[in-house]
Amino acid sequence: MKTVTLRSPGGLDQLSISDRATPGEPAAGEIRVALHGSSLNYHDLGIVTGNMPSDDGRIPLADGAGVVESVGAGVTEFAVGDMVVSCFFPDWQDGTPTIGDFSRTPGDGIDGFAREQVVLPATAFTHAPKGYDAVEAAAITTAGLTAWRALIVDGKLKAGDTVLLLGTGGVSIWALQIAKLMGATVAITSSSDEKLARAEAMGADFTLNYREDPEWGQKVLDWAGRGVDHVVEVGGPGTLAQSIKAVRVGGHISLIGVLTGASGEVPTAALMSKQARLQGLIVGSRREQQDFVRALETSGIKPVVDRRFPLDQLADAFRMQQGGEHFGKIGIEW
Template identity: 40%
Template sequence: MKSIVIKNNYGLENVVVEERELPHVQENEVLVKIQSVSLNQLDLMIANGAYGTIPLPHTLGSDAAGIVEKIGSAVTELQVGDVVSTHFLQDWQSGDLKSIHLKNRLGITVPGVFSEYVALHESSLVKVPKNLNSEQASTLPIAGLTAWEAIVNVGKLKPGQTVLLQGTGGVSIFALQFAKAIGAKVIITSSSEEKLQKAKELGADEVINYKEIADWQNKVLELTNGEGVDLALEMSWAEVGKTIEGMKIGGKIAVIGLLGGVNTELSVLGIIQKSLSVVGIQIGSKSSYEAMNKAIEVNNIEPVIDKIFQVNQLSEALDYFKNGKHFGKVVLNF
């Protein structure tokens, strides 16, 4: 079978497709024939050595979807033929996140799922929404669930409230779709007029080109009658000070990404003055995943896929994703 691995040394140039043996299925495991996988910033970070303690070679990937082809003798929840997607934090089944839940993270602490076949414990798989195919379902494990966690479980966004979204990557676009399904107002930022227009077509109420409006936080305040937004999804962290200025008193900032780097200058005064909550988002539990899938079915939400590549186009796909050309998600088919 084909697997996407990082080998010899770190760096995207060392990510290759190679042949591996089919995995053996234990009694509590399920063999899944993977049809589609989707790319995340996490994959680039791992390949570039951000988690440098990972022994090489290492199979990449956290997000995949496919069809159950074989089940172990003790499997009770899944059957051959089920269409499933992977659950990133395998041990986080429900409740609050605990340190023990971080021990088995697909593609980080354990081998990833960018392979034609994977064998996983049945609890590490989730049945996909009935309105989605495998390509669409492959986008859910990190981007979809992170957005759901930020909008629903942490942000507790309500109808009529306003959320600020940064950029038009997978998490932001899922968050846009979830927020509109709730009945909230959405302000989204990007440096691309083309992407902002696409966001409006998806339902964004207001758009801001941060390349043209450097002090975009003032525009956020203007668009909210000086009040600020109830919730913001912080994707960059480099300009979190501007995010703070654009917040409503008592608002929440859900920290999703670190595209602007891991460190920043932060004014604690702004957080105190506005009584803000700043919360880091660590994807979500399996029970949260299942709740999200139900909402996707009920609201007939379809993940936005920018481009689909074949696995033999791996280098092209990585380059496309790395350069931020995408709107929504980038998918690879086996």
């Protein structure tokens, strides 16, 4: 089977394709999946560029979706022919968070899904949403579930709430779709007027170019009146101060990303005066993914996939991601 591996110390020129033996029949509790799609996340980019070191020869990509080819003894949840999608934390099945690292995350601590077939425990997958192809299904594993947990699981989003989204990457565009589905009012930022126009066409109620308005937190505060109820904060230390300014007293900030750095100053006095809940999160559990899948099937929404690349052009796909050209997700399809 075709397989992509990453040689240490990382770098896009260290990605290589080879043929490996097809995995055998699944053991008890396992399934064999013919993989057909993935999508890129900034976590994946950190791995392949060497900024988040992984083992030599690691198979990258945290997201994977495909069709069940065979099932091991005792597996009743899946049948041959089912479309399934992977879980970011295959060992976190349900309940409150118990995992704070990536030692068992595909594409990081264990091999990921940049390959044609895989045998894994059935509990490492959920059913894909009905009507989704493999790339669309793979887009829910990391970005989609992160947005769902931020707004629905942790944020308890309700109709009439106001939401601030930063940028137009995978998490933010998923969050836009989820927020509008729930009847929320949405503000979104970007450095691209073209991308802001696309977000507005998807239902964004207030758009703001943060390069033209560096004090965008105040602009969002003024727009919302008392401030927004929820912020999906994907930037990190470089944007957190503005997000705190934009949130209402008693509001909720989901700290998800570190696009502007892994550490930095936190305006603690401002956060305290806002009495806001600042909550870090990393994706979600298998049970939360199953809930998300049901919501997607009920709503009929699908992820925004900007462009699809074949598996043997994975490095080119990452180059597009590095350039920030994409709107929504970048898909890998084979």
